[in-house]
Amino acid sequence: MSITAPAQGYSYARPSGLSDGRLGLSTSGGRTAAGPAARPHFFSGVVTRPAPAAAALLAVADVATTRYHRPGGTSRDPVVTCNGDRLRLEAFSGCGGVYARLDLLAGALDGDVHDLGTTNVDVNPPLRTALARVGAGDPLHFAVGADELVVTTGDGAAVEKKVLLPDRWLRGFAEVQVITAGFDPRAELRGPEAVRFVRSLRSGGAPWFVPAGRTLRPSARPVPGAVCAAAPERLRTMLPLLRFATALRAYGPPAPDGPAASVWELELPGMRYVLALSPEIHRGFSGEGAVLDALSADDTADDADLVGALLAFEPRLDTDVLAERSGLPAARVRAALTCLGTAGRVGFDAAEAAYFHRELPYDGARVTALNPRLRAARELAGTVRRAADGTALVPGSEREHRVRGSSCTCSWWTRHGGGRGPCKHVLAVRIAGEAR
Structure with a gap:
């Protein structure tokens, strides 16, 4: 029996827009600290570094519109989470093999947080064109959700979008969280070395890279300390951001003996742009099976309900604190977080080696069942x-x-x-x- 992919509906009061230094991201149905919301209002204020923020937002949107294996397909709107001290924008590639995230940290934002939660944001073609024109000296007022700063474009009419969300794309969020939680830092390239490395990547290049002084050199095999970047051209979405970059960090599993996933984090002023690459260009994250051990345990679902009730959109989830508050052993808390990840409620930040809370707008029970x-x-x-x-x-x-x-x-x-x-x-x- 075949199971068709669900249609995810996005409903926006108006298109997102950028005009006269005012960037308004329209939000769709999501969840806030108080519960479900039709169009959440998370933040309004100023982006202190407008050029890198605009370029990084555009890079996340580019990943959402790209299929790196067998090009073609439907684009999907990025997800935004307000964790209080930061905004996180996330997207998956259409093929499910590349995960992108932009963390706008406190140093990049100056304004008011109106609520905590997660929703989709409209990133339409006219907005993408406008973002590409933002310069370093341009002031950028920024609103996530409706307030006086949101720009009404065109005739101001409501926007309705419906796209198919493949089950493998949804499961990928869970797999990325589990896989990357076991990664270690592998290398850090500063300034010019980071720029040279990313610019050197070519399609069909070596899949492994080994720390060598201040840079990474290619390797044909997984020698000790190597990090995998299968189909390294997938990292070239970072190219427009290199002029703002201060460092590039790579994360990977401790002792890989074959193709492995990896995380690449570009440090920008007050923000981070993160890419996770699947082990091979034709492999999406959804089939990696990293969540299966946790999901097979009988008590995991009940533990997930208990731990999930303790989450409040924290930017960093401390497993020891959750263990103390829930009365569960730390190992069962980690398994519960894995289960919550299948419902889109938990992600992992390799830079801080910590889980974070978000709520993706889809039915997690369906993902587990499928x-x-x-x-x-x-x-x-x-x-x-x-x-x-x-x-x-x-x-x-x-x-x-x-x-x-x-x-x-x-x-x-x-x-x-x-x-x-x-x-x-x-x-x-x-x-x-x-x-x-």
């Missing part, structure tokens, strides 16, 4: 039996598979090993074990 490996594992859990040697036997389509620890004899495990999360047979054994 995870094919988890769904199949739950169906298989009742058929698991134990062999005399202590291994587990799980029926397959043609033969029985043997599970030992986290490995399996199935063809999926033979192809991917542990690189894309557990197979359905390993998950079924874990679920069956918890049910006993």
Whole structure:
């Protein structure tokens, strides 16, 4: 049975616009600290560094309109979260293999926070053209949501958009959060070295880079300390931002032995522009399977409800504090945060090594239910039996598979090993074990 992607409706009171130094981002339905809101009003004030802010906002919008693998498809509006001391704008590429985020920190904003929460913002073609013209000396009044600064463009009519949100795009938000939470800093390039490195990236270039003095040199294999940047041309969305950059930082897993995801953070005045790249250009984040271990536990959903009730759009979530307030062990809090991530309620900031709270405007229960490996594992859990040697036997389509620890004899495990999360047979054994 095929499942069609849901249509996400965006309803804006008027188009976003930029005129006479006033930038107004129109908001759609979302959630605030007080609950659901039709068109939240989060911030009004001044952007203290208008040129890099405009260029970085445009870069996030560019990712949302791009498919790096098999170009084409529908663009989607970025998500904005107000965490009080910052604004975060996030987007996924149409192919699901690149995640982009702009953090406008306190040093880039001077104004009033009117509410906390998350919603979509309208970034339309005329606004993109206007953002590209913002110069360093241009004053930029900034409003997220309706107030006196919001610019009415055209005839001021309401804007209705409907786009298809593929399930893999939605699941990608959860996978990025889990995968990047295990990353370590790998390299930092300052000023000119950062500029030279990004400008040197070419399509088809080496997928690995190793710290070498003040820069990164390409490598054909994952030597110790290397960071992966498969299809490194995907980082070239940073090119328009290089004239403002003060540093470039790379994050990756501790000991990769094959293609791996990575995070690249461009430090700008008072803000950060972040890109997460999937392990390969044809691999979206949605199929990485990093969330499956946490979601397979019986108590995770209940723990997620408990931890979720404690969230209040904090810019940094402290797992120890959440453990103390919830009465749960830290490991169960982390699993609960993973579950909340599948509902779009939690992200991860590699720069601060901390989770943050947001609320994406889609049904997280649908995302969990549509995870094919988890769904199949739950169906298989009742058929698991134990062999005399202590291994587990799980029926397959043609033969029985043997599970030992986290490995399996199935063809999926033979192809991917542990690189894309557990197979359905390993998950079924874990679920069956918890049910006993």
